Each structure stands twice: as C-alpha cells, then as structure tokens.
Amino acid sequence: MSARTLKTIIESLLFVYDQPLTLDRLALLLEEFERSAIRSALEELVQEYEEAQRGIVLAQVAGGYQLRSRPEHADYIRRLTKSRGVKFSQSALETLAIIAYRQPITRAEIEYLRGVDSGGVLKSLLEKKLLRILGKKDVPGKPLIYGTSREFLELFGLKDLNALPTLKEIQELAPPDPFADQPALPLDPVEAP
Amino acid sequence: MSARTLKTIIESLLFVYDQPLTLDRLALLLEEFERSAIRSALEELVQEYEEAQRGIVLAQVAGGYQLRSRPEHADYIRRLTKSRGVKFSQSALETLAIIAYRQPITRAEIEYLRGVDSGGVLKSLLEKKLLRILGKKDVPGKPLIYGTSREFLELFGLKDLNALPTLKEIQELAPPDPFADQPALPLDPVEAP
Amino acid sequence: MPLETMQSNLFADSLENAYRVQIEEFEGPLDLLLHLIKKNELDIYNIPIASITKQYLEYLDLMKELNLDIAGEFLVMAATLLQIKSRMLLPVTPEEEDAEPEDPRAELVRRLLEYQRYRDASYQLTSRNLLGREVFARKFDSDEISENAPKEEPIDVELFELIDAFRRVLGRVSVETFHSVITDGISIADRISQVLTLLHGGKTISFDSLFHDGMTRDLLVVTFLSILELCKLKLIKITQAESLGSIWLTSSAQSEYLEEELEQEEILVG
Numbered sequence: 001m002s003a004r005t006l007k008t009i010i011e012s013l014l015f016v017y018d019q020p021l022t023l024d025r026l027a028l029l030l031e032e033f034e035r036s037a038i039r040s041a042l043e044e045l046v047q048e049y050e051e052a053q054r055g056i057v058l059a060q061v062a063g064g065y066q067l068r069s070r071p072e073h074a075d076y077i078r079r080l081t082k083s084r085g086v087k088f089s090q091s092a093l094e095t096l097a098i099i100a101y102r103q104p105i106t107r108a109e110i111e112y113l114r115g116v117d118s119g120g121v122l123k124s125l126l127e128k129k130l131l132r133i134l135g136k137k138d139v140p141g142k143p144l145i146y147g148t149s150r151e152f153l154e155l156f157g158l159k160d161l162n163a164l165p166t167l168k169e170i171q172e173l174a175p176p177d178p179f180a181d182q183p184a185l186p187l188d189p190v191e192a193p
Numbered sequence: 194m195s196a197r198t199l200k201t202i203i204e205s206l207l208f209v210y211d212q213p214l215t216l217d218r219l220a221l222l223l224e225e226f227e228r229s230a231i232r233s234a235l236e237e238l239v240q241e242y243e244e245a246q247r248g249i250v251l252a253q254v255a256g257g258y259q260l261r262s263r264p265e266h267a268d269y270i271r272r273l274t275k276s277r278g279v280k281f282s283q284s285a286l287e288t289l290a291i292i293a294y295r296q297p298i299t300r301a302e303i304e305y306l307r308g309v310d311s312g313g314v315l316k317s318l319l320e321k322k323l324l325r326i327l328g329k330k331d332v333p334g335k336p337l338i339y340g341t342s343r344e345f346l347e348l349f350g351l352k353d354l355n356a357l358p359t360l361k362e363i364q365e366l367a368p369p370d371p372f373a374d375q376p377a378l379p380l381d382p383v384e385a386p
Numbered sequence: 387m388p389l390e391t392m393q394s395n396l397f398a399d400s401l402e403n404a405y406r407v408q409i410e411e412f413e414g415p416l417d418l419l420l421h422l423i424k425k426n427e428l429d430i431y432n433i434p435i436a437s438i439t440k441q442y443l444e445y446l447d448l449m450k451e452l453n454l455d456i457a458g459e460f461l462v463m464a465a466t467l468l469q470i471k472s473r474m475l476l477p478v479t480p481e482e483e484d485a486e487p488e489d490p491r492a493e494l495v496r497r498l499l500e501y502q503r504y505r506d507a508s509y510q511l512t513s514r515n516l517l518g519r520e521v522f523a524r525k526f527d528s529d530e531i532s533e534n535a536p537k538e539e540p541i542d543v544e545l546f547e548l549i550d551a552f553r554r555v556l557g558r559v560s561v562e563t564f565h566s567v568i569t570d571g572i573s574i575a576d577r578i579s580q581v582l583t584l585l586h587g588g589k590t591i592s593f594d595s596l597f598h599d600g601m602t603r604d605l606l607v608v609t610f611l612s613i614l615e616l617c618k619l620k621l622i623k624i625t626q627a628e629s630l631g632s633i634w635l636t637s638s639a640q641s642e643y644l645e646e647e648l649e650q651e652e653i654l655v656g
Contacts, residue, residue: 011248012269015522016262053201073205076205093550166335211525286511287504294507308414308415308463309415310458360506
C-alpha cells in the first residue's frame with residue numbers, strides 16, 4: 001500500500017477518534033505498516049495541515065496527535081451549540097402525551113396516571129407554550145385544567161387534535177402484551193411514597 | 194474577511210458538528226456573510242475535498258453537508274472504535290425500502306406489498322428514528338401514514354430522496370409484461386388478503 | 387411423504403444434508419414463492435400453478451412436522467394458490483371469451499414482481515456505505531465547545547416519541563382505567579377489590595396514595611368506607627411507622643413478611 005494511502009488512513013483515524021492518538025497506539029492499530037512509515041506519514045500530515053491553513057488543525061498534544069478546529073474560529077463554533085435543538089425528557093413527553101389524549105385534565109389526574117409528581121414538568125411545558133390552562137375544575141380545591149396549545153400542534157405537525165393517532169392504533173403498534181390476560185392494575189403500588 | 198477565511202470557518206463548523214449542516218443553517222449562523230458567498234465557499238470545499246483524495250470526505254447528505262471518514266478505511270476505523278455498526282434484518286430492510294420508494298404509505302399498503310404483518314418491524318424502525326409518522330390518511334379508519342426520516346438519509350448517505358437509486362424497471366429484468374394494460378397494482382387495503 | 391424426501395425436494399440438493407434440519411427462513415409467502423420460482427427456474431409470467439402449489443404446500447407441511455409456527459399469511463396464500471389452481475381448470479365460457487378474462491394468476495404475478503423490486507431495492511440499500519458501518523462522523527461534544535447554555539431552544543422531537551411515551555403510560559395503566567381515570571359511581575365492593583388488587587402479593591401502599599386531588603367526593607367517601615370495611619373483615623392491616631408519619635396499608639395475610647419490610651422502611655425514613 002502506498003504512503004499516500006497510509007497518510008489518508010491515519011487521517012481517517014484521527015478524524016474519527018476524539019482523543020489524541022499516539023504513535024505507539026497507531027503502530028499497534030496499523031500492524032501491517034512499519035512504525036517508521038507511520039511516523040513519516042504523521043510528519044508529512046502535520047506539515048500539510050500547517051501549510052494549508054485550513055479550518056481543521058493537526059495538533060500535537062499529550063504525546064499524541066489530534067485534529068481540532070482552528071482556535072481563531074471559536075466564536076463561530078460557539079454559535080452552533082447555542083442554536084442546537086433541545087431534546088425532550090421522557091417525563092415531559094409522557095406528560096404531554098397524557099394531556100394531549102385526555103384533555104381537559106387536572107394535575108392530580110396526570111399524576112394519578114404517571115404515578116409521580118408532575119408539577120415541575122407541567123411548569124416547564126407551560127413555559128415552552130405547549131400547554132394552555134383551560135380553566136378551573138368545579139370540584140373541591142378548584143384545580144386548574146390543562147390542555148395542549150396551538151404550538152403543540154405545530155411542533156408535531158398535526159392538523160388538529162383528531163390527527164393524533166388513536167389509542168387503538170398505538171396499541172396495534174405495540175407487541176403483544178404478555179400480561180394482557182392478567183387483571184388490570186389501576187395504579188402501580190410501587191410508586192406509593 | 195476573505196473568501197479563504199470563510200471557507201476555513203465553514204470547515205471548522207463542519208468538523209465540529211456531528212450532523213449535516215444545511216446551507217440555510219450556515220447562513221443563519223454566519224449572518225455577517227452573504228448567503229451566496231457561503232454557497233460558493235461550500236462548493237469550493239466540496240471540490241477541494243474531492244480532488245484531494247484525503248482520509249476525510251465531505252458528503253452531501255440529508256439536504257446538508259457533513260464531514261465523514263473515507264468509506265474504504267472502514268476496517269481500520271473499526272479497530273479503533275470497535276463499532277460494528279447497525280445490522281438490519283431482511284424484513285427491516287424490505288420495509289424500509291418499500292417506505293422509502295412508496296411514501297407516503299400506510300401500514301396496510303406495506304403489508305399488502307410484503308405479504309406479511311409488519312407492525313413489529315414498523316415499531317422498531319420508528320424507534321430507530323428511521324421512520325416518521327406523516328399524519329393520517331383521509332380514508333375510512335384514518336390509518337397512519339409513514340415516511341422516512343432525516344436519520345434515514347443520514348444513515349444511508351443520501352442527499353435527498355431523489356438520490357435513491359431508481360427501482361429497476363421490471364422490463365429490464367424480464368420479458369414484456371403481459372398484464373401491462375391492466376390497472377395498476379391495487380393498494381386498497383381491503384383487497385389485501 | 388417422508389420428511390427427508392420433502393427436504394431434498396425443496397431445499398437440500400445434496401442428500402448428505404437430508405437429515406440435518408434445513409429450513410430456510412422466509413420473510414413471508416411472497417418470499418417463499420419467489421424462492422420456489424427461482425429454484426425451479428420458472429418463468430414468473432407463466433407459473434405452472436399446480437406444481438408451485440404442490441411445492442408450497444409441501445413447505446408448509448415441513449414446517450408443521452418441525453413444529454414451527456406457521457404464520458397466518460402463509461395459510462392465506464395457500465388458499466389463494468388453491469383458488470387460482472381451480473380457476474385455471476374452469477373452462478372458459480363464450481361470453482367470457484369476448485371480455486378477455488384476466489389470467490387467474492395475474493394478480494399474484496403483479497404482487498410477486500412488485501415485491502421483487504422492493505427486495506432488490508433493499509439489497510441496494512444495504513450495499514451502500516452506512517453511517518456507523520463504513521463511514522464515521524465525529525462525536526459532537528457540546529460541553530467542550532460552549533461555555534454558556536443554549537439561548538434559543540428549538541425542540542427536537544418526533545411524533546412517534548410522543549406516542550411511544552404514551553404507549554408506556556398505557557403499559558402501566560390499563561386502557562379502561564385510562565378512559566375512566568376518576569370513576570364516578572363506583573361501589574364499595576368494587577373499590578374493595580381494587581384496593582386488594584393493589585395489595586396483592588404482599589405489597590404495601592400508603593393510605594394517602596388511595597386519595598388524590600380531583601377525585602370526586604363520592605369516590606373519596608367510597609374509598610374510605612372500603613378501607614374501614616377491609617379492616618373489619620381483617621383483610622388488611624393499618625400501620626403507622628411513627629406518630630404523624632405515613633399510614634400504611636398491608637394485606638394481613640402476609641403481615642409477618644410485611645412487618646420486616648416496614649422495619650426497613652422505618653430505617654430508610656428516619
């Protein structure tokens with residue numbers, strides 16, 4: 001195999017690995033190549049990267065070699081992380097799903113279904129404008145009633161609430177429940193405080 | 194700032210980010226640059242990477258640009274990452290192919306084409322995020338409509354759905370279809386046995 | 387027909403394999419039919435339906451002999467094949483001749499061809515350079531790059547994730563319960579059995595967990611009466627780990643075992 005190929009193999013390895021790779025490690029990984037060949041390929045790579053003045057630099061750190069973004073561009077790179085999409089937590093999704101299907105619904109009803117306190121997650125969903133407060137329920141304590149918002153429909157690309165898959169469809173997607181024949185358990189007792 | 198600098202800034206961003214960056218996204222991030230300048234810098238970068246035959250390639254996937262390791266070096270990289278990558282069952286691949294080419298498509302249509310129940314495989318593809326639920330079909334029963342996701346394009350290294358290899362025409366493989374004049378394949382789920 | 391003969395007919399070309407269980411996995415009836423067509427080098431546009439039906443049924447018999455579950459789709463296809471076979475035997479009446487009747491096999495052939503196209507497409511898909519298999523991207527470590535927390539927060543979520551979360555809720559709570567979270571007009575007898583179900587298997591539940599905000603007044607009353615009734619029947623035991631602490635309900639049958647548990651609870655609590 002040519003020296004050119006060895007150089008690109010090393011470049012691939014450096015690209016994929018997030019930590020510095022030492023000559024020793026490379027020699028161990030690329031056992032079919034001479035250690036001296038690997039060393040000179042590395043030296044050539046270092047020189048090429050220096051001369052090319054690119055967005056990626058080949059740094060020699062911690063006794064090894066590592067590809068890094070050009071330090072001068074740090075400001076631009078930080079913009080990437082600022083606009084990165086935020087993932088939903090499992091509890092947020094669960095709560096949102098319960099409200100979507102059961103609205104209008106009170107916090108106590110949500111907590112009954114989830115088996116855990118849901119105050120925090122409700123607050124954060126309200127802040128994200130995915131929920132609306134529909135009013136107060138006419139029962140002792142007058143709890144707030146929640147429903148989903150227009151933003152909720154937009155987020156999931158739903159025409160309206162009828163476009164949500166039905167319970168039946170959801171269950172059909174699920175694999176057969178091995179406990180289906182057992183009596184229904186209205187509430188998970190393990191969750192009791 | 195020079196065009197050279199813009200090119201290296203983009204290279205830095207592509208290097209750091211793990212997902213494809215679209216022109217739109219780059220234009221939003223690099224607001225001090227003209228969109229047209231960003232576009233031509235990208236084009237130059239693509240060409241440079243192609244010509245240089247390096248260990249890193251600049252791929253156009255899922256409507257964006259992404260730096261990836263050279264496919265020919267997969268064996269060496271696996272020594273480092275020990276990742277064996279995704280493994281698909283034949284049924285998963287079949288289902289994925291049908292959805293990729295026939296989307297938007299319902300489960301009943303998929304099952305008619307495959308001749309077997311596909312609930313389990315649909316669920317697992319959804320969990321792998323290779324599929325998306327596009328909505329509900331406006332026919333009795335309002336079945337869910339499936340399509341492929343951005344992750345599907347990324348996984349298979351496709352720029353967009355048009356980049357899918359065309360389905361081999363049956364005429365190429367076989368003598369003229371004696372049923373060619375007959376109505377198209379009925380995809381009415383009612384007809385599915 | 388003996389098992390070995392069928393195998394050699396269908397799958398194993400060499401007899402030395404005859405005693406080894408050789409049964410290919412087929413994705414479904416269409417996959418099996420394509421296999422049979424290819425193996426016998428048949429013209430897909432002119433399938434000898436009688437012989438293909440025979441071989442297809444032999445395969446099903448083999449599966450049966452091996453005690454393999456035969457999916458319903460295979461049986462449906464067997465019926466379809468038999469139906470086509472019998473239609474092929476029917477003489478064509480003059481009126482039908484004018485109307486140029488469709489070949490009874492036409493529909494099946496179309497399906498087979500269509501299926502074959504997608505199967506070929508799936509081979510093409512898997513021969514591509516897959517991310518994580520042939521090509522690799524870098525990992526994105528946002529902590530390394532940014533010192534400040536994200537300002538805008540576009541939410542990245544798919545509808546399926548929402549549905550899947552909901553499915554998990556449904557997995558924990560039965561659908562009936564879900565439809566009637568707060569049951570109105572429940573009888574004391576029903577509520578007693580509900581409470582007993584909760585305690586089934588020696589579980590301990592807190593008294594408070596039986597009462598929720600938003601319950602109807604009726605249900606609160608019914609629940610309370612149920613607990614009193616259960617005490618009277620000596621079916622449950624009510625304990626309090628410490629004064630003013632939580633009240634715990636246990637099923638009295640397992641009271642000894644549960645006392646141990648409660649002691650542990652006490653250690654945990656305080």
